Structures are given as structure tokens and as C-alpha cells.
Amino acid sequence: MKVQRTLLASAVLSALAPISHAQTAAPAPDAAPIQKVVVTATPFGTGEGEQILAPAKVLAGDELREKVGSSLGETLSQELGVSASGFGAGASRPIIRGLEGARVKMMENGMAVSDVSGLSNDHAVAAEGAVARQIEILRGPAALLYGSGAIGGLVNVVSERIPTHLEPKTVGQAEVRYGTVDNSRNASGSIDGASGMIGFHIDGNVRRGHDYKIPGAHALGDPASERGRLANSFTEQETAGVGASLIGKRGHVGASVSLLDSLYGIPSGEGARIDQSQTRYDIDSLLNAPLPGFETFKFKLGYTDYGHEEIGADGATEVAFSNRALESRWELAHKPVAGMHGTVGMQTENTHYSAASEHGHVTVPPTHSTSVAGFLVEERDFGPVRMNAGVRLENVKRRPLGHPKRDFDLTSYSVGGMHEFAKGYSAGVTLSVAQRAPSAEELYSEGPHHATETFDIGNATFTKETSHNIELSLQKTSGLLRWKANLFKNKVKDFVFGHITGDIVEDEGEELRERIFEQADASIHGAEAEIGYNQHGQGLSLRAFADMSRGKLDRGGSLPLQPASRAGIDAGYRTGAIRAGMSLVRASTQDRLASFEETVTPGYTQLNANISYTQRMKEHDLTWFLLAKNLLDEDIRLSTSLLKDIAPLPGRNFVFGVRTKF
Template sequence: MPPSLSRPRWRLAPLGLALCAGAPSLADAAPTELAPQVITANPLGDASPAAPSSVLSGDELTLRQKGSLGETLNGTPGVSSTWFGPGASRPVIRGMDGDRIRILRNGVGALDASSLSYDHAVPEDPNVVERIEVVRGPAALLYGGNAIGGVVNSFDNRIPSEPVDGIHGQGELRYGGSDTTRSAAGALEAGDGTFALHLDAGSREFNDLRIPGYAHSSRQRQTDGDDSRHRVNNSDGRQDSGAIGGSYHWDHGYAGLSYSGYDSNYGSPAEDDVRLKMQQDRYAFASEVRDLDGPFSSVKLDAAYTEYQHKEIEDGETGTTFKNDGYEARIEARHKPIGPLDGVVGAQIANSRFSALGEEAFVPHTETDSAALFFLENWQATERLALNLGGRAEHTRIEPNAKDNERFAENDGSRSFTAGSLSTGAVYKLTSIWSLAGTLAYTERAPTFYELYANGAHAATGTYEVGDADASKEKAVSTDLALRFDNGRHKGSVGVFYSRFSNYIGLLASGRYRDEEGAVVDAGDDEALPEYLYSGVKADFYGVEAQDRIHLLDSPYGRFDLELSGDYTRAKNKDTGEALPRIAPLRLNSALLWELQQWQARVDVEYAADQNRVPENELRTDGYTTLGASVGYRFDLGDSRWLAFVKGENLTNQTVRYASSILRDSVPAGGRGIQAGVKVAF
């Protein structure tokens, strides 16, 4: 079955430093670990939810940590990456990206502009994150209609949710990789059992990405003649983050506040002379009251206010400034059992004020307000059968303001949408080893401001984007079915999924070309940009996902385990019969893990097939096979626990182009990279 979504509730950012699963992490040696709590897939605490889910924490997260959220999660079953170089990458789940993937921080929306454009980074440093949960498919609809493709929820414990006694801390240093990363991160928590304080900080610098051969693919070079090799120009950058938080605890709950800041400056590999300077300030509040009298046993409140901006700087001058300020608040109340039903009800409100200032702005100023009600109910129907039912109703109002910009004046009217979603799931235990899990959902999503009102040249992607101000809601019926097994030595699952969209809002090529002023021109014109339209079409997404872990043997030479996983997604525009763009191909992963006393090691092999199913206007992508390895040694110094490790990626130096990246023909992934690091926990 998928890994449990349980979360150790006291912990700092990940201190799991073992380099193979099954070895105890450094954090596991720390005191006062409490009972796990499920959050994202099922806030009622079911450790085996019907929804297909994955968790990265401890040892696994330590190994997978990269400079961006998308690259950290890339390769997780069903998850690929939008890869825009080492500075920006967002998760793609089952072929869906952008506003169909809800990115949360401690259960509250991470307000930024990353869904607007592939060159916009998610302002989060994975090195200071404690845990990342991924829910594939629409089963996490409690978090919004734009979770139609899935949810990525990260936890950082900046507001400690459990009492802290004494002082605990951690630190990490890393150096190397194909972009010569230099990073440092650390966290400290202190408390007296009533008051708890959290501090963390992280910093990362990286150079231009090293690649095995040509930056542009052979098919692309036939068109543009670019013959740059061995490095991706203008792909260097830096990221800095820091936070302070605290909470007050009493016998039946807690309340706390936090502030976090994020600052980065990185190059756009799509444009040699463009830099992106990003800044985000986030203020958060969290509280939970438990053991209540009356109809509800507990109430949980989470809220955050965010100020975000980034500047696109060309030749030292700011061309466009994007700003997105707003708030989101969510209250969740767990009711006492009503007959066989155990459940939660809740409400959520959000507001965001987006603006784009400058000559290259391709979307207008927009204010978006939303309010929602939701519920989730569990029913243990029999000893073997568990059922759940969830629903959400959400009203969204989008108000554009042309600000005297003639390009946006034509579509200056507001739009309102009321979207409803419903999801049901079941887990049936066939035997003590085998179980079946399934979900069925109907989901609606209101179009975003850029899907409605975009009108202009998008320099980062080299296109001219046009929204549809008359767009209607996106609607889908989705289902999952998985067979899970766990006999103690052998644990895994294999599942299939299918989503049918009656109205899928895709960014699709029209076949026409425009110049930067919007005039239609010939394809051979020096200023020609391909026109892409946000269009509603009928679409199907379907595929298969599998994962397996096998304990091979225990011997005098160590413990050996084998991990296997794979996924395959197909997506089709039913109006034209063509494949939808940027869909990852068949991917297969295997890893051999070894542990002996203080030593741990693993060897990974990843295979991706050719992607030949592409729209007529796109180039196919070649497949690849890569080899990775890591080794680590654990030791103690006084009361501190240490790990020194070395890991290598793409050791055979293969050219890797992600089919899910819009820059796949001009910006490959990194070549051979060796990274060394050390972690400490006390």
C-alpha cells in the first residue's frame, strides 16, 4: 500500500540522515516522538486512505532534496517536473500542472505566481522542510477546486504543534552536483513544555548547469542552428530563506505565529540576458483546540498572509514586476461520532491581488476572492470495508482592472463561478495481506485570471498567450483503483487511474503567429511568436502507477532491499484526436539498498522511454537511462549524531530531456554530478 501519511508531530525539519530506508534516522533518536497524525489525504487520521498518496520525510527526503520543489518530487510515482533549469521547477501530477496542482504549506495555500509561468519558482527551500505529502488525483478536493490534479503539502513545524522540552537542533552542509551547489541549512527549537520557539535558515548558491553535450536537441538545432555545449547559459542563481515562529501549549491545544522570508535571484535559461529576482514574506497563524464539549471534539484554524513579488530584469533594467498579495484562512471542526459516521466540516476563505507592471505584462491587474464549505465523513461499514465521502462547494469572483492598458480593455468585465465537487472512496481488505482501494470523484474548477484575461507576448516561453474571457468551469469525472499488498517483507501497490474532462482548459497552439504588439504575422517574420490560446476541450487522462519494496536478505555482509516503481500516463485532446502536450513517458525506477552497522548505500537506475505521442506542433523527446549511487557513514560525537555522505547522479553522463518541460529541446537536465555533505542533529 502507499506509505502512510502519518506525520511525527513534534519534529524539526528532516533529520533522517540514513541513506537507505529501513535504517533509523538521526531524528528517530531524539526524544518525545508522539503518535502519528494524518493530515492531507484524510484529516480524520486514517493511515491507509483510499486516495493514492506518497510521503517524503526523513531518510528519503534527505536523499531526494534538490533546489526546487519540482525536482525534489520528480520521479515519485505519478509526479514529473516542469524543469526550467535549476532555479525553477514545479510538480506535474499525472500530466497535469499549473493551477490544477494545489501547493500548500502546512495545509494553507502557498501564494505566489508559480502557476502563471514555468520560469516562476515556488518560493520554498526543500532543505528546511520537514515532510512533503503528495496526493495524486482529486481526492484532496477539501483543499480547493484547483486540486483537481492533486495536492502537494509541505510541513516545516515553524509553528510547533506539540510541546518542546529543552533544546534540539540540526545542521547541514552540501557541496557539488552538476550545478556545483553550495548549500547550508539549520534549525533550532527550544521550549519549556509550555512555550516553544522555532528558528530556521537556509542558503543555496549554484553555478551554470553542466550538461553532457549540446544544449539544444538535434531536431531543434536544425531549426535554430544553436550549437552551445556543455553548459546551460544563465542558469546560475542563489536562494536564501529564514523563519521565526513560536507557540503556546496547554493541556488541550496550542496557538502560535510565525514569520518566514524567502529571497532568490536566478537566471532564465530561455533568455541569456534575463534574471528573476524574487521575494516573499509570509505571516502565519495556527491553532487547535481539542477535547471539546458539545457536538465537536476539536477545532483547527490555519491562516496565512503573504506578500510576494518578483522582477524580471533584462540587461540590468526591470522589464516587468509581478506582485501577488493576499490571505487564506481555513477552519476545520471534527464532530463527535454520529452513529457510524466520523467526520469533519469546515470553511475556507481566500483573497489575492495580482498585478503585473511593465511593458511586457501579458496579464492585467486582477483581484480574486473565494469562499468555500467542505465536509468529509468516514464510515467503517464492516471489519473489512471502510468508506468515505467528501464534498466541497466554492464560490469564486475574479475582478480584472485594465489600468488603461488597451490590450486588456476589451475584456474588463468580472466573472463569478460556483463550483461543486464530490468524492467517495473505499478500502476493502481482501486478506490480512491484500486490499483493494478505489475512489470516484466529480470535480469542478473555476478558471484562473490568466486563463481568462491573458493577452500578450510571454517572453519566458517565447509565445503569445491569449485567454478566453468567456471560459466556463473545468469539469472532470475521475476514478482510481489500486491493489495493495504487505506481508511484512514485501510491500507495494499497483493501480490504474482515469479522468474524463468535459471541459479541459488547455494552452494550445492555434497555428498562427503574432508579433509583440499582437499583430498577426507570417511564421518567417523576425518577431514572430507562436500564438497559444487558452481553450476548453474534451480530454482524457489515464494511466498506471506501481511501487514495490522487497526485503531480499539479511547476511553477515549486511541487509539488502530492493525498491521498484513505475508510472505511465496518456492524455488526449478528444476534440482533435491529438495527444496533449508535455506528458511524461513511461518511467521505470529500481534501487538496490544495503545497510551494515554504521554504513548505508544504494544504487539507482531510472529508465524513461521515448515520448512520441506529442501534438503536431511539438518535437518528440528521446528516452534515457541514468545511474545513481550514494554511500553514507554514521557516527556520534558526544550527544550529537552525525552523517557524512556522498551521492552521485547521472553517473553515465546521459543527455536527459524531460518531456514534461517546455524547455526540453533547449535545456536538458544536468549531467554527471557528485555531491558530498554532512548533517548533524543534537
């Protein structure tokens, strides 16, 4: 810890020096607000729909507030190309184009969340959407920018805990809501302000939810099984964050600290629950015009201390997980040279991870992992054609206690182009190769994981995954009527997956299913399409979408836990202070099963609605809202959930709430 404190202090002092004599950069009082939503998790800071290397979707404002749920997976589950895992209300992780776990990188303010949600679906993501300013979804080959864990894409939760501009006056927002299906109560809020050249931010969230009601029997195909409420589906969570920055004309330097505590049930029938905690420290700095020929220099540093305990019905801890991570990131953006505009950077990560059973078994041995990566991304316009190209070189080391050491040299690269063949119309293609090092769990697991009722066995001889991806896109990005369509194919050499063999392993009197991690070649292909009319204006708005993906092993059979094909339609209406909407999603029956999967997942129809009214009270906006979820009270099972046979999603739910901005 002494070394880490010294590194943190040095970073603050070095970033502070060139800014300390700068003048305050307050925005002009009469400046027009910028309507364009900028995607922060890109090297060029461009808007949604302008991405080549990584197609983007941004949830912000009222749209985010209407979709936010008890987990990040629930919040994003109806976005194009995004589905969700499901382990009750407490744990649901986004799945992008049929890829999950370590292949979908979870970030907060551009840095890794550094939890263990990528290991298993029962582990919640340690990032809170209720206090987010926006959530960014980058589908496709984002790996070369943010790491080998992003073969499938990434999700970036932007909370703006470290201010980047000075507010002319103190502003804030607060919200309270109540849900009928689980008697849930949720309160969240944030405050932003400034004193001289110092900007500050405070946010917090508290959530309480009881076991939720289900539409019918909890067991699929067994009408005699338990009804009413799904046992052990409760959630409890508290988060808090505070940050401050020194802000001048040439940039900013700031720091933040955040805390998360969560307790939630695992509705597997065993009465297990997970007690999760995380403390996170971040430093973020930006220097404009650092050197001749360069536009900006960015430096980020983050330290995360994460842990959770899986607790049995008797109150005893069965497995304790721990992950301590120190991550740094440097980015230097240069001015155009021969028409090329780009960013060069480095990223390092140092983690200490372990998973130990209280019965003496080591589920995953203590493992020290390090990674060092350099990346370069360049962009240039050739008339109506915009080209992007990038490369990332990375070395990953795994150093487990008592097991073979492994080193992986990874090379990822991508090239893409977008041609605006008519005003507002463009077509694009992206080719990429991305490599991923197997995780410590995939390499070294050797013990029980009681929440999933599995006994996991890794393979220390695994080689790196190599993904070859091609994506074609066509879109209309201007006017009231806009649309986009994507086709993609991903060939993955040495794909790692968990194979449930059917054998039973006895552990302290409990029967666990044997799950062996295996490696084989696989392919994933799919299509997405979306059309929208007047999505952000007054009056009537419409949206329709459809997506599908197919994941197969080259040796035969489907990949496990594949998402269902979906189609949906949204309709909304805005006039003055009133906003209303309705969405209908139809998911098909999912019968593409892995060799060890037995149950077909039935299709379902999900109907949601919302209405809100905003009133002006002096200098405050007060918005009253009603959200209705699963209005048809459908028995919804997720094909991506290990608990699909015994844990349906909540039944009909009405959420009443009020939020204010000041």
C-alpha cells in the same frame, strides 16, 4: 492592511483564551518514539497507505535528505506518478499524473503557497524542501478538501514552523553540501526548543549554484551548438523562518513569519533571469474537545505577499508579477455518530494579482479574486470495508480591472471504499467529480511573457472545468514485501490549455510566439505499480516501480507537454552506521505530441547512487554523505519542459555533504 492586522490580532486573542490557563504538555521522558508517519494534509491524520480519498506518499528523514534538490520538482521527480517540469535549475514544478499548473495545488503546512508557479513553468515554487521535515504527495481527488486547484492532486511541504508540542530540550539540525556539476554550495538548519509553555522554531537555508555542466550539445540534434555549461542556469536563494506557539493540554496557538528571496536564470538563450521574493505570515491553532461531541477545532490564517520580476539580458525589468493573498481555514472534527467519523470546515481566500510589462503592456490585468468554500468529509467502517465520502461547495469570483467580471459556482464530491479482503491485503475504488474555475491568466491574459518567449491571450468567456474521475487500487500494506497498483481515468469537460498557434507577435523588437488559451474536452488515463522489500529496515532493501499516463483531446491529438512512461528499480543496504543505495530509471521516448509540438523527446536512462556514514559524537549525530546523480552522464531531456530542445538536465554530479542532529 489595517483590516488584515485587525483580523490577525482577533484570531490570536480568540484562540489564546481557552488555552492560556492550561498546563504544559511535555512528553514523557521514557515514551517510545512513534514510527508511523502521519499525513497532515488529510482530515483524519492517518498514515501513508491508509488513504482512500487521496492516495499518499510521504518523504521524510534520510529518504528526503537524499532526494532533496534545488527545486521541488527535482526533489519529487522519481516518486510514483510524479514527474516534473523543467526551466533550468531554478524552476521545476511537480506534475502529477500528467496534470500540471493550477491543477496541482502547492501547499506549505496545509495552506496554499500563493505564488504564481501555476501560471508557467518558468516560475519557481515559493516553498523550500531543504528545511522541510516531510513532503506529502496526495494523488487523486483531493480537491474537495483543499480547493478547486487540486484536480490533479497536491503537494504539501511540512516545515513545522509553528510548534505543536514542547521539546524537553533544545534540539536542531544543520547541513552543508557541495555539488560538482554547478559548483553549488548549500547550507541549511533549524532549531526547536521551549521555554515554559512557549515552543519556538527557527530555520534558514542559503543556496548558490553556478551554470551547470551538460553532457553534450545544448541544442537537441545540433552537435555544433554550445557545449560545456548551460548558459544562464545559475541559482541563488535565501530563506528564513521563525515561529512560536503557546502549548497546553488542550491544544496550541501560534504564529510564524518566513522570508524567501531567489534569483535564477532562464536558459532560453535570451539571457533572462527571475528575481523572486515572498513574505509569509501564518497563524495555526488547535483546540481539543472544544464542544460536547467534537474532538478538535482547527483554525489557520495565512497572509502572503509575493512578487517577482522577469529581467532581460540588458538588466531591464520586462514583466513584473505580484500576488497578495489572505487565506483562512476552519476545521471541526466530530466524534463518531452512528459509526460516522468526520470533519466539517470552511475555507476562504482573497487575492490581488497582476502582471504588468515595463513597456506599457498589461500581461494580466490587476484582478481581485475571492473564494468561499464549505466542505464535509465522513468516514465509516463496515466490517472489513472502510468508506469515505465528501463534498465541497465553493464560489469563486474574478474581478479584473477593465474586463468582464466572472462568478463560478463549483461543486466537488467523492466517494471511496477500501476492502481488506485478507490480513494486509486491500482493494479500493474511488469515484469523484471535481470542478475548477479558470485562473485569471487563462481568462484575462493579453500580453507578452518574455521568459517563455510567448505572447499570451486568454478568453474571458471560459466556463468551469469539470473532472469525472475513477480510480481502482490494489495493495499489500504489511510485512517485509509490500506493493500497490493503481488504475485511473479522468474525463475533463472544458479542459483549458495553451495552444501555440505558430504565429509571431512583435513586442518592442522581440519576436514572441502567440499562445492562445483554449478550452476543449479531454481525457487522461494511466497506471502505476510499485513493489518494495524491507524499505525501512536494516539489511538489504529493494524497490521497483513503473508509471504511465496518456492525455488526449477528445477532438483528436494529445495534450501538450505529456510525461514519458517510466520504469525504475532501487536497491539499498543499511547496517549500523552505514547506509548506501542505488537507483536506475528508464524513461521511454515520448512521441505523443500535441498538434503544435514538433519534437519527439528521446528516452534516457538515469543512474543515481548514495552512501552515508553516521558517527556518534557525545550527544550529536554526524552524518557524512556522498550523492552521485546521473552517473552515466546521459543527455536527459524532459518532455514536460518548454525548453527540452535547448536545455538538457545537468550532467554527472557528485554532491558531498555533512549534516548533524543535536
